[in-house]
Amino acid sequence: MENPASYDPGLYFPRPVVESRLARRLKQRSKLFVVLGPELTGKRWIMRRVLSGEASLRAIWIDVRGVNEPSDVARQIATGTQLALPYRVTSAHDLSLAVEGILDRPTMILWRHGELFYESQRHGRIQVRHLTREWATAAAYHDEFSRLRQVILTSRLWDPNYWIGVSDETVELPDLDARETSELAACLGMRVSLELAERLNRVVGGHIYFLRLALQDCAKGLSIDELCKAPLHPRGPFLRLYKQFATMLNNATPEERADARRLLMSGDSPRGMLADELTQRGVIASGRSGIRYGIFEVFLKEYFSR
């Protein structure tokens, strides 16, 4: 299963705890909050699910990957929503005026790939990053901007204080536990006992995407027991992912590989660019030591045993 590009309610796995926290934020009209979770853990889907219950709120999705200048944000707004912006945007200030012009009703801007606000030194992107703070502050006194809310979807917090200064909360997506894994299996038409789900969680970890992959492949013939014994089974879903992981490590510097080995041996978190890459994928978690998901431990062991 590839990561679906668009939200499919039929494939959505309900996560009531997180959904209620997000719904609370919407109900309290939070100006800005952050949704934190590794890639492929369903941040976007959860937000779509929660927003589906807010018909009066207009949602505008902005992908930071396509933002190099403030005018790129304007372009994404125009193409995504068919709104006519009242200003020609050439600077950050113009973008503020243009966004103000469309705030005739409650609006939420959801910034995807928020970690990219810090990845480069592109000046235009830094200006847009600052605008998110300005708009959150303006919401407190400005009539139009009081109708604007923002959500930053990010796989890591580079500088947690940047948005913590203006955000009401950072909602971190929790990992699935054994019970939820069992429920996920039921959604996929499988009966998985709690004990088996625990075993699968230990081997793979609570990453929803990986669990879904494992369960889907298990539905096609490979048993969970076989997968737990040999996670990199040729008929399993993880061999391909392992190869991608190995390529990433092959492209790293020797010092970074040594850091990765140390992570495996003693749980010490690496630093620098490798740490960012690993946090984004979910191998490690910000501020915590050790490997986050068991499947990555399998990958690292396999890689360093060669």
Added chain:
Amino acid sequence: MTPIITGGAIGPGDVYIERRADAQIFEVLRKGGLCHVISASRTGKTSLVLRALRRLKQEGFRVGHIDITGVVLATKDMPGGTERAVFFRELAKRVNSTLRLNLDAKEIESCTDPAGWQRLVRHLRELQVPIALALDETNSLVEIAAKYREGFLASFKSFDSDRALSGKSSVGLCLLGYASPQALMTRRWISPFNVSKAIYIDDFTVEELYRDLMPELEARGMDNAREVIDTIYGWTEGHPYMSAKLAELATSEARNAEETTAKFIDRLVGEAFLKIEQSREAVLDYAVKQIRGGDLKKELNRLDLYRRILEEKEVDPGSVEEGAELQLSGLVRSSGQPPRLKVRNRIMATRYDISWVEGLIDATQKARPFREAMEKWKAGGEKESELATVTKIEAEVEAGSSWDLSREEIRFLGRSVAQIARAPRRAQRIAIALSFVAVIVTAIAAVLVDYKVEEREAAVRDSRVAVAERDEAIRARDEMVAARDKANQDLNEINGRRREIEELAKRCRENDADARAKMDEIALKLQRKQHAALIESINEAANFLANVYDRDHVLVTKLRGSAWYLAQQEEGFSVCSLQLQSCSTWRSRLESERDQCLGSLYRSDGENRACRGDLHACRVDLATRTTERDSCQASLSTCNGFLSTCQGSLRTCSNSLQTCQQALGTCPSNLQNCLASLGTCPADLATQRTACANICAATPQPAGCPCPP
């Protein structure tokens, strides 16, 4: 449920705890004055001023809030010389848009320096519209060049003078930030902070919390709200952000069944502030970054002062600068009369206790040579001669295990090591390269990860080996120095022997006096000849040189003139180039406008032709319809004629009818006669009606004709 905001500015409808500063700032802005709010981060500066602005807006003020960081960001990556212009122009644009002034575009474009900004502010005053403007995050101003930053800030002093002279002002200005006035203004005699009103934000009192926060907690179903507030206050002593955060957590987190209120709050404090990683909590991260960093000496002074405060509980502020800086970090506060510095609250005292500060002082001291070398290097314009030596690097490595190197420090370390590796002497290079390997290995280990004990010992063994080899290289060098000294000694011996030989030669010459005398005579003659020739040649050379100097002088003068002329030409050329560029730009712009005009002209022509065609068609249609109308009118007049005739007949018949009716009353016998005469009238009328109908039928009925068919 009213939200308790813990991040960002508090808006209308959120829980807000009013303080003394609220009334102060409102009054100053309402009267059109100048004020500043300088305090640590997360104390509610922005919420304070936004609340005042909202109140003023309700009173008819035009209000605006500008984040200076955005203005500073707009100036980044600008070509040299334009940064200042972009800063002021951007500021003017934001003032215009946030206050909705609709200023002339030329007025905004002309605001390119502090004088332009002052003109703008005076213009705002002349508008006679009450205005309140807040400039937030003034700490961002430290990133721009001091020259125009100070000019910009000094303009506020003029603003205040103008206000004093005119007696009244309709423009209130407020500066907010967490940078101290000393950091922003080095020339203190023109600092606006001398004349603006300082608004101090105090922490909440417990009474204020009872008044404004307790109702919200009770509304959320908390029975022992007062006890919760007391416990929170015991930890935070009214710190705005911390109190709000704990209150929010107290209402959202579940309490365990056997947990007392105190234990519950203690648990929340632990999770939110004591056990959390520092970088994940803004107020803690900010406090530590403020107390560390900057000048090494001042950092040590700040740490020392903080340690004293922890030990003595209350300290006289003493040195104003470090005390003020510590207050701005948020770790300490000043209270009481006379003012005493003490730790901000129990949370700060618990997390950043004496062992923490002593460890920090120790690490800073160990890294002192390195830090001092780095500061000297930065002050000297990053010259290579100021890079660190091996000794200083080793000192840093020793302190490195508890030192989190900043990027600047890593850059300095890297360049120092690279320079050492390029050292000219071979013996030194070998020794230092070995040390470089050892130093780099241990430096990278200390910066990147926390080594385990055996790995660290292995690194130390390696470095010891490297140091031993370095010592060996130093010994080799010493041997070479000894060899050189020996060679010098030999040389001295040789010189001595040479002198002896000269002595011998001298004695030989003295013994042979006659021969020597003759030789001297010949030599003297020769010398005189040579001397004369030499003098002659010297004179010739002097004359030649004089000529050369003269020519040279002329050439130099000409060259200078040429250079000046060339510089003038180049300047003129660069001016011409700029003018040409701007002309090209204008030309291209005009061309595009011309193209647009041509395009619209063509379009207009086409439309014009189409209109003409339509007009012609309309005229034709109109002529046709006019003809039809005329014929219709003719028919209508004919019909009217007939109608009037019919009406005349009808009147006649009516009269006849009346006569007959009169007669009928008297003579029924005449009735038949009357009826007979009446019978002819409808017949006549029918005849005439038929005639009319025949005429109408003969005439084509135009569209819209009211006559029935």
